[in-house]
Amino acid sequence: MNHSILVVDDEERLAIVLAAALEDMGHAATAVGGAHEAMQRLERERFDLVLTDLRMPDMDGRALLGEIRRRWPETPVIILTAFATVRDAVELVKEGAFDYIAKPFEIDHVAATVARALRLADVVRDNERLRGELDGRYNLGTLVGDSASFRKVIRQITEVCETRATVLLTGESGSGKDVVARAIHFNSPRRNQPFIAVNCAALPENLLESELFGHVKGAFTGATANRIGRFAAADGGTLFLDEIGDMPIGLQAKLLRAVQELTFEPIGANRSQKVDVRLIAATHQDMRAAVTEGRFREDLFYRLNVFPVRLPPLRERAGDIPLLAADFLRRLADSMGKRITGFSPAALSAMSAHDWPGNIRELHNCVERAVIVARNPVIDLPDLPQDLFSNVRRGGREGLPQDLDAELERIERDFIIDALQRANGVQVQAAKLLGVSERSLWHRIKKLDIRLARKVAE
Numbered sequence: 458m459n460h461s462i463l464v465v466d467d468e469e470r471l472a473i474v475l476a477a478a479l480e481d482m483g484h485a486a487t488a489v490g491g492a493h494e495a496m497q498r499l500e501r502e503r504f505d506l507v508l509t510d511l512r513m514p515d516m517d518g519r520a521l522l523g524e525i526r527r528r529w530p531e532t533p534v535i536i537l538t539a540f541a542t543v544r545d546a547v548e549l550v551k552e553g554a555f556d557y558i559a560k561p562f563e564i565d566h567v568a569a570t571v572a573r574a575l576r577l578a579d580v581v582r583d584n585e586r587l588r589g590e591l592d593g594r595y596n597l598g599t600l601v602g603d604s605a606s607f608r609k610v611i612r613q614i615t616e617v618c619e620t621r622a623t624v625l626l627t628g629e630s631g632s633g634k635d636v637v638a639r640a641i642h643f644n645s646p647r648r649n650q651p652f653i654a655v656n657c658a659a660l661p662e663n664l665l666e667s668e669l670f671g672h673v674k675g676a677f678t679g680a681t682a683n684r685i686g687r688f689a690a691a692d693g694g695t696l697f698l699d700e701i702g703d704m705p706i707g708l709q710a711k712l713l714r715a716v717q718e719l720t721f722e723p724i725g726a727n728r729s730q731k732v733d734v735r736l737i738a739a740t741h742q743d744m745r746a747a748v749t750e751g752r753f754r755e756d757l758f759y760r761l762n763v764f765p766v767r768l769p770p771l772r773e774r775a776g777d778i779p780l781l782a783a784d785f786l787r788r789l790a791d792s793m794g795k796r797i798t799g800f801s802p803a804a805l806s807a808m809s810a811h812d813w814p815g816n817i818r819e820l821h822n823c824v825e826r827a828v829i830v831a832r833n834p835v836i837d838l839p840d841l842p843q844d845l846f847s848n849v850r851r852g853g854r855e856g857l858p859q860d861l862d863a864e865l866e867r868i869e870r871d872f873i874i875d876a877l878q879r880a881n882g883v884q885v886q887a888a889k890l891l892g893v894s895e896r897s898l899w900h901r902i903k904k905l906d907i908r909l910a911r912k913v914a915e
């Protein structure tokens with residue numbers, strides 16, 4: 458497909474050379490000499506990709522990236538950077554740039570990075586088109602989260618959903634593996650075919666074998682009729698093997714063959730069956746440890762680990778807590794017919810400081826309980842479960858923290874969130890309240906991945 462690309466560099470000669478190289482690759486490229494001019498072009502035309510220099514006199518690459526992310530979020534941005542500023546470019550990738558290219562660059566490297574970005578842009582655009590068609594439940598856009606670690610997950614899912622690669626989702630219980638597996642299926646070309654889930658931990662070995670592969674009548678006592686298994690039921694669609702780490706070792710050889718060749722025999726059958734199935738597996742276990750301990754076959758692990766996606770625990774994406782809580786609150790209050798508008802700063806800060814060992818599921822339950830017990834339009838501390846506070850100061854001996862750094866970070870986060878709330882999200886004011894410079898506050902907000910209070914209140 459022919460794509461339109463905008464190249465922004467104050468070194469105009471370089472912009473022109475790069476645009477010419479992109480034209481040679483079959484794209485339509487436009488070169489401009491600064492960020493303001495880039496903004497003017499973006500207002501008028503649609504671009505599939507922007508390549509921008511980092512340091513420019515009129516407006517730097519970071520500000521341009523911010524504007525593009527805000528106004529044209531589906532357009533990927535690649536940062537061009539001199540070797541000396543690679544570190545800044547890496548920061549920008551964390552802030553949402555697609556990738557960076559260090560100058561001087563190899564044209565092959567540019568071509569490969571551009572191709573990757575355009576593939577993603579196509580998928581995102583396609584997904585947008587699909588958004589209206591799908592039932593809306595598992596659209597990538599409905600997965601809540603804006604932290605860097607969750608954005609990475611979304612990027613990975615977006616990359617893989619169009620392919621039929623096997624995906625291995627890892628993450629603690631309640632971190633969203635099931636939701637993500639469905640999102641991958643419902644955003645894949647197989648979305649109109651079945652999505653079949655099997656919990657590999659829920660059944661003893663012999664029942665699981667029959668569940669997965671089916672059996673023929675008379676195969677064992679009680680097999681009174683033929684039964685098709687989940688592999689066959691998922692033909693043409695996606696098979697989700699949940700809790701794969703608990704798969705009995707005795708069944709793993711048969712599963713390996715099924716995964717490798719998409720061929721299996723139902724129990725008691727003398728002919729094998731072939732299916733066309735896309736596999737997604739998930740586990741909360743450390744699979745490498747399971748392999749080392751001999752609980753899981755290494756060859757099967759490698760077959761499943763083609764495209765690993767790690768779902769971060771909620772405590773690693775604390776910035777998403779207010780967003781998720783607000784989302785759950787809206788839905789739950791709606792469904793219970795209660796008018797609740799938000800959380801008090803103290804409640805938000807307690808939730809942000811909690812460890813959430815049960816992850817998003819625990820947060821959901823906490824909000825549900827709060828909506829049930831709340832007497833006022835704003836959820837406050839007394840509405841939250843007590844155990845939320847017992848974890849906040851996980852005491853070591855005689856009131857000493859077990860992990861000083863983590864404890865200090867938690868206290869710092871509490872104060873910053875509180876100040877931002879009081880200042881209604883205005884950072885200059887919050888900085889004054891805390892007696893630090895605005896720059897220092899900004900750095901702390903980034904470091905702690907804190908969402909601004911204005912957004913928190915949404």
Ligand SMILES: Nc1ncnc2c1ncn2[C@@H]1O[C@H](COP(=O)(O)OP(=O)(O)OP(=O)(O)O)[C@@H](O)[C@H]1O
Binds near residue numbers: 628631817
């Ligand atoms: N990004 C998200 N946005 C909104 N809700 C989410 C998100 N991720 C998970 N949830 C919700 O959190 C809950 C737990 O998610 P899910 O069941 O997918 O977790 P899991 O990792 O599969 O858990 P388990 O390993 O215990 O089966 C569900 O209610 C789900 O709807």
